[in-house]
Structure formats: C-alpha cells, structure tokens
Amino acid sequence: MDYYGFYTGKIFDAYKFLGCRLTGNKAVFTVFAPAAQKVSLIGEFNGWTDTPMEKIYNGQFWQITLDNMRDGMLYKYRIYKNDGSCTDHCDPYGYGMELRPQSASVVRDLNSYTFHDEKWMKKRTDCKNSPLNIYEMHLGSWKMNKNDENGWYTYAETADLLIPYLKEYGYNYVEVLPVSEHPSDDSWGYQGTGYFSPTSRYGTVNDLKYFIDQCHLNDIGVILDFVPVHFAVDNYALADFDGTQLYEYPNSDVSVSSWGSKNFNHSRGEVQSFLQSNANYWLAEYHFDGLRMDAINNIIYWQGDPQRGINVNATEFLKNMNRYIKETYPTVILAAEDSSAYAGVTKKTEDGGLGFDYKWDMGWMNDTLEYFRTDPLYRGRDYHKLTFSMQYYYDEHFLLPFSHDEVVHGKATIIQKMFGEYDGKFPQARALYLYMMTHPGKKLNFMGTELAMFREWDEKRELDWDILKYPLHDAFHHYIQSLNKLYLEHPSLSALDFDRSGFQWLDCHQEEKAIYAFMRSDGKEKTAAVFNFSGEDIEDYELPVGEGHELKLLIASDMDCYGGETSYKKGQSWKIKNGKAVLKMPAFSGKLLDLK
Numbered sequence: 349m350d351y352y353g354f355y356t357g358k359i360f361d362a363y364k365f366l367g368c369r370l371t372g373n374k375a376v377f378t379v380f381a382p383a384a385q386k387v388s389l390i391g392e393f394n395g396w397t398d399t400p401m402e403k404i405y406n407g408q409f410w411q412i413t414l415d416n417m418r419d420g421m422l423y424k425y426r427i428y429k430n431d432g433s434c435t436d437h438c439d440p441y442g443y444g445m446e447l448r449p450q451s452a453s454v455v456r457d458l459n460s461y462t463f464h465d466e467k468w469m470k471k472r473t474d475c476k477n478s479p480l481n482i483y484e485m486h487l488g489s490w491k492m493n494k495n496d497e498n499g500w501y502t503y504a505e506t507a508d509l510l511i512p513y514l515k516e517y518g519y520n521y522v523e524v525l526p527v528s529e530h531p532s533d534d535s536w537g538y539q540g541t542g543y544f545s546p547t548s549r550y551g552t553v554n555d556l557k558y559f560i561d562q563c564h565l566n567d568i569g570v571i572l573d574f575v576p577v578h579f580a581v582d583n584y585a586l587a588d589f590d591g592t593q594l595y596e597y598p599n600s601d602v603s604v605s606s607w608g609s610k611n612f613n614h615s616r617g618e619v620q621s622f623l624q625s626n627a628n629y630w631l632a633e634y635h636f637d638g639l640r641m642d643a644i645n646n647i648i649y650w651q652g653d654p655q656r657g658i659n660v661n662a663t664e665f666l667k668n669m670n671r672y673i674k675e676t677y678p679t680v681i682l683a684a685e686d687s688s689a690y691a692g693v694t695k696k697t698e699d700g701g702l703g704f705d706y707k708w709d710m711g712w713m714n715d716t717l718e719y720f721r722t723d724p725l726y727r728g729r730d731y732h733k734l735t736f737s738m739q740y741y742y743d744e745h746f747l748l749p750f751s752h753d754e755v756v757h758g759k760a761t762i763i764q765k766m767f768g769e770y771d772g773k774f775p776q777a778r779a780l781y782l783y784m785m786t787h788p789g790k791k792l793n794f795m796g797t798e799l800a801m802f803r804e805w806d807e808k809r810e811l812d813w814d815i816l817k818y819p820l821h822d823a824f825h826h827y828i829q830s831l832n833k834l835y836l837e838h839p840s841l842s843a844l845d846f847d848r849s850g851f852q853w854l855d856c857h858q859e860e861k862a863i864y865a866f867m868r869s870d871g872k873e874k875t876a877a878v879f880n881f882s883g884e885d886i887e888d889y890e891l892p893v894g895e896g897h898e899l900k901l902l903i904a905s906d907m908d909c910y911g912g913e914t915s916y917k918k919g920q921s922w923k924i925k926n927g928k929a930v931l932k933m934p935a936f937s938g939k940l941l942d943l944k
Contacts, residue, residue: 351405357620357665360628360672363544366409367441368423370457375417377401377425379439380618381590382408384427389414390436391423391452398426419460422452424584429591437584438542440595440622443553445529445542451584453545461557463635465564472569472637472679474705475521476745479835479842480681480790482571483519484751485510486536487527487550490795492810499810502551503559511566517798518832521681522563523571523640525752527556531582533807536752538575538642539609541585543626546634560635571638571681572630576623576669577646578609586610595619602650614647614662624669631677638681639673641704645688648702654688663702670703681705683747694745706790709746712737713754717765720780724767724862724883724936731859734881737787738851745846747790755794755805763800774800774820775912775936778827778905779879782938785835786868786877788845800824823911830910834902834940843870854878854892863933865891867943874943875902880933890928898922899929899941906937 349365350358369376377389379401387410388398401410410425428434438445444454487506492499501509514522526537529545537547546556560570579586579595586595587610596610597603605611613619630636646652647662670682682703684693687710695701715733722730755761766773766780777800785791796811800821803812815821835841844850854865854876862882868875876899878891893899900921906912914934922929922941931939 354621355617357617357624357668359621360624360676362621362625363441363629367439367443367544368453368455370417370419370455373417374413374415375455376411376413377423377439378404378409378411379425379441380409381425381427381594383430383590383592383594384410385430385432386428388426388428389423390426391421393417393421393423401425417455419455419457421455422446423455424452427590431591435583435588435591437589440586440589441544442542443544445545445548447548448531448533451531451541451582453542454548456553458553458633461554461561463557463561463564465561465635468564468567469635474679474681475790475842476705476846477843478839480521480747481519481832481835482521482523482747482790482792483514483517483795484523484525484749484792485795486525486752486805486807488533489805489807489810491813498549500549503546503555504551506550507559507562511562511568514568515566517829518836520567520836521569521571521637523573523638523792526573526575526642528575531580535580536807537573539578539580539607540575541580541582543579543622544629557634564635569637569681570635571640571683572634572636573642574627574630574639575642576612576627576666577643578605578607578611581608581610595622605646606652611646611651614659614665620665620668623665624672627669627673628676631673631680637679638683638705640683640685642685644684644686644693644702644704645690648686648688648690658690666702667697671697674703684708685749685751686710691743705745706747707744708749708751708792709737709741709789710749711740712746712748712787712789713750716780716783717754717762719881720766720776722767724881727862727881728859731862734783734864735853735856738853741788742846742848746788747792748784748787749792750784750794750797751792752794752805755796755801757804759804761801761804762797764802771820772936774824775906776881778824778910778912779881779936779938781828781831782877782903782905782940783864783879785831786841786866786875786940788851788868790842790845791835798825798828820911823909827905827907827910830903838873838875838902839870840868840873840875861886861889863889867893876941876943877938878931878933878941879938880935883935885935886933889931889933891931892928893924893943894927896924896943898924898944900944902940902942904937904939906934912937 353359439453442453443456528540529542650656683706692701697703766776865878
C-alpha cells in the first residue's frame with residue numbers, strides 16, 4: 349500500500365491491504381490503529397483468546413498471518429487503550445459481518461465469484477442522453493419470505509423475483525438502499541458499522557454479486573445508496589476505534605450528526621482514503637453501476653447548515669473522489685441527494701464543480717407534491733409552482749425523485765398526498781405521473797408507488813401486493829407499466845434532457861384553468877404533453893403546437909382501461925389547423941401526443 353497516499357487521502361485501494369485477505373488457507377489480517385497500546389486478533393479459530401498482532405511500518409499498523417483459515421470464520425480485533433482497558437472491534441475493512449445483534453467480522457474470499465456481464469459493462473452509459481428510470485427499493489421489505497424467520501429473501505433469491513418485475517414495469521435501473529452492514533433495521537442501512545461488508549441479512553458476498561450480475565444480463569443497471577457522511581455509534585465498530593476519535597471529529601460540536609450518529613472527519617487523509625476506497629470497492633469488486641450519495645448537504649456545509657459555512661476539506665474530498673471515479677469508470681452514475689443551493693454540484697471538477705452526474709431535484713419534488721395537495725380551487729394561485737422548475741432547471745443536471753423519504757414518518761404516500769377522497773385521488777395521481785415522466789430530468793420512484801399504496805412504507809412489512817385485487821389499483825399499476833415503457837421507447841423524452849432544445853413551453857399562462865402544455869424533442873421526434881390539473885372539464889382547449897399535420901395519442905391518463913372515464917379510439921389523432929389542435933381535456937387529466 350502507498351502509505352503516504354493513505355495518510356494524505358490519495359489512495360482508493362486501501363481495502364486490498366487492510367482487513368482480512370484470504371488466499372487459499374492462509375489469511376493476512378491488517379488493521380490501522382495508531383493510538384492502540386497493543387492489538388490482538390480473536391476469533392473462533394483461537395477460542396476467542398488473544399493472539400497478539402505485530403506492529404508494522406511506522407508502528408501505527410498491526411498485522412498477523414494465520415494458516416488453516418477458511419471462508420466463513422469469525423474474528424474481531426481486541427484493541428487495548430493506553431489506560432489498559434480494551435474493546436473488541438469488528439474489522440473496519442472486513443468483507444463480511446455477522447447478523448445483528450452479533451457483531452464479529454467474517455472471513456470472506458472476495459475472488460471466488462466469476463461475473464458474466466462483459467457485454468453490459470462494455471455498453472453501459474451514464475444515461476445523460478438516454479432514458480434513466482430508477483426503481484428505488486429496500487431489499488428486505490419488497491417481498492417477504494415466509495420460509496425465513498426474519499422474512500428476508502437472499503440477494504440471489506431477490507434477483508430471480510425482481511428482474512422479471514422490473515422488465516414488466518419498464519424500469520431500466522434499480523437503486524438499493526444501503527447494503528453495508530448495520531445493526532438497526534430501523535436505520536434502513538444509513539447508520540453503518542461494516543462499510544465493506546454486504547449486510548448478512550440477505551446473504552453473502554457472492555449472493556450480492558449474483559444479484560448484480562443477473563441484473564446486468566437482463567440489461568438492468570444497479571445503483572448503490574452510499575453513505576459518506578456519518579456512521580453508527582456502536583462501540584464495537586468505528587466509534588472511538590483505537591481509544592481516540594480516529595474516524596469522527598474530535599470536537600463534539602461537529603462530531604455528532606443531526607441523526608445522533610457520528611460524523612466522518614473528512615479533514616483526515618486516513619478517513620478520506622477509507623471512504624473513497626469503499627466507493628471504489630463497490631464499483632470494482634461488485635460491478636455496481638452507480639452511487640447515490642446520501643445527505644451531500646451535510647458534507648458541503650458544517651452540520652448541513654449554510655449559516656455555519658462551507659466545509660472546505662469535505663468538499664475537496666468529494667471533488668477528489670468523484671474525479672477519480674469518473675476517470676476510472678466513465679460510465680458509472682454519480683448522483684447527489686442534495687437539497688442545498690450550492691452551485692456546481694453537477695459541474696465537472698475541472699470546472700470547479702463537485703463532479704456529480706446528477707443532483708436530486710428536491711425543489712421540484714416539494715413544489716409538485718405541494719401543488720397536488722392543494723384544493724383545485726386554489727391551484728390558479730399556485731399555478732407557477734409547476735413552471736418554476738424550468739427557470740432553474742438548466743443550472744444542474746437534475747434527477748426527479750419520489751423517494752422513500754416521501755412515503756414515511758407521517759408524510760403520507762404519493763397517492764395519499766393527492767387532494768380529495770379515495771376515488772378522486774387516482775385521476776390526479778395518474779396525471780401527476782404523466783407530468784413527471786414527461787418533464788425534463790431522469791426519474792426515480794420508490795417501490796410501492798406503482799401500486800398506488802395508501803399505507804406508508806414500513807421496513808418490517810412487505811408491499812401491499814393484495815391491493816391489486818381492487819380495480820382502481822389494478823388499473824393504476826397497468827397505467828404505470830404503459831407509461832414507463834413509453835418513456836423508455838421515445839427518445840424525445842430523454843435524449844436532450846439537458847439541452848434547451850429538448851423542451852419548449854407551449855402554454856404556461858393558464859392560471860385560471862390550470863392548464864399546462866409543453867413539447868419534448870430529441871431533434872427528430874416531437875411529443876407534446878398537455879395537462880388539465882383543475883377540477884373542471886375543458887371542452888375545446890386549443891393547443892398551440894405550431895407546425896405539423898396531426899397529433900397522435902400515445903397515452904391519456906383518463907383512459908377507461910386505466911381507471912379513467914374516457915373511451916379513446918385506437919390510434920386516435922387530432923388534426924392541426926392554423927398551428928393549433930382542439931382537444932377535450934377532462935378534469936385532472938393529461939395527454940401525451942406524437943406530433944406528425
């Protein structure tokens with residue numbers, strides 16, 4: 349290992365030296381514990397008694413080599429502090445961990461799986477000029493396994509169930525909530541203890557590799573939710589690792605996050621090397637196709653508070669990590685979950701930006717959902733909540749998210765947020781999703797939204813699959829299937845997402861009628877999207893489309909086959925006269941039209 353690079357935050361392969369490296373029946377254990385008085389290796393192979401480790405290099409690293417080792421063996425480091433006390437820690441760089449509440453690391457052979465995804469890896473892109481439709485999911489609660497005491501399917505079992513579903517629904521990427529080992533199910537993986545250990549809830553290293561490999565063989569990309577901001581406080585993990593604040597800030601004012609967890613000290617080179625090696629590890633060893641980085645606002649600003657100023661060392665860490673990743677894996681997707689007004693999140697690092705490919709458009713999400721919560725009588729007042737997004741849209745490369753955060757903690761599910769009673773929510777939700785899928789920007793939806801679930805997500809329960817026996821829910825999920833596939837099939841909806849020529853307002857000054865209309869284009873194909881978000885039918889709306897002969901219907905949110913009340917003819921079209929087409933727009937409806 350490049351020790352100087354490790355200390356100065358320049359290396360991305362620390363996991364190849366630190367941790368447990370198994371070759372045949374021989375294992376080399378190496379741990380960084382600079383303040384430790386002494387370190388012992390304990391495990392099932394020595395009856396959990398002390399086997400002293402030797403200091404190497406400058407005395408801040410400890411190492412031991414053992415024979416007769418095999419995959420699956422349990423171990424920990426017993427770290428002695430200067431006061432003579434000791435704490436048993438899992439391996440910060442360990443490739444596996446026990447299932448909670450146990451906390452030992454597990455010896456794993458990282459090289460025993462052979463991938464078969466060469467074709468996918470060669471053709472993979474960052475989707476800047478192509479559709480990106482992400483299904484965000486929590487692996488443990490999508491479907492429950494009745495044959496498992498915890499209700500979990502393995503990564504491999506999930507792959508076999510999930511892949512046909514994603515293809516049926518028209519999702520070309522799946523994003524999984526954090527899979528690094530974590531002690532609390534309630535944290536969903538966002539407060540980790542084993543950063544290099546795929547959680548044992550769902551199986552082993554090879555099970556996860558199989559999951560990703562199978563997705564790739566079916567042309568589905570896999571994005572990992574990556575947490576570079578904070579970690580769990582459990583004393584067997586990273587907190588006070590060698591008796592000092594090795595991974596966290598020493599100052600209590602910034603060491604504890606707003607979630608009660610420990611903030612990574614991004615000013616330390618050793619921590620930078622740890623985190624960026626972890627990012628590289630998931631991309632190189634598991635073939636993940638992207639990283640969605642959580643809570644970037646809390647890296648940009650001290651404690652996520654702009655009034656406390658920019659955390660310069662942390663933002664430099666982000667730039668350096670993203671620069672390396674994009675240089676090494678140009679087709680990998682880097683997405684920032686960021687609600688700040690910080691400029692240049694998706695600019696290249698050489699141009700002064702943070703180097704992400706996409707930024708979650710939290711403003712669009714909040715404005716849109718607030719608009720649909722509003723009584724239609726007052727949507728004229730709030731009309732420009734839906735036009736505002738295009739005033740700032742080209743400042744960054746945006747991704748439109750309806751994520752897990754929007755369907756928990758009393759916020760209500762997406763369909764619940766629609767104004768009105770049960771029956772009245774469905775037409776609005778259908779129109780909302782047509783608006784989302786036609787608005788510029790890549791797409792992300794959390795699992796269950798495609799079923800129009802009224803129950804908030806609970807990590808202890810599977811999705812409400814039984815609601816599909818109800819006609820409105822059944823029709824809604826078929827609508828989402830059709831809408832998603834149209835998005836994938838029509839390049840006008842994605843090829844020029846970040847080029848001003850890809851979008852044109854046709855009508856954005858209908859405050860009294862709550863009508864919106866715009867054109868999407870890829871330079872060849874043109875599709876018009878028109879919406880009536882009011883509660884009143886509009887009989888003869890004149891849509892100004894300019895040049896063209898006719899508009900052919902691709903989908904309408906009020907189609908009777910999707911639970912609406914309008915029957916459309918197959919191949920229905922409208923003639924264009926004097927640059928306009930006259931349409932009937934029922935209340936809470938939208939149409940997607942191909943311009944001929």
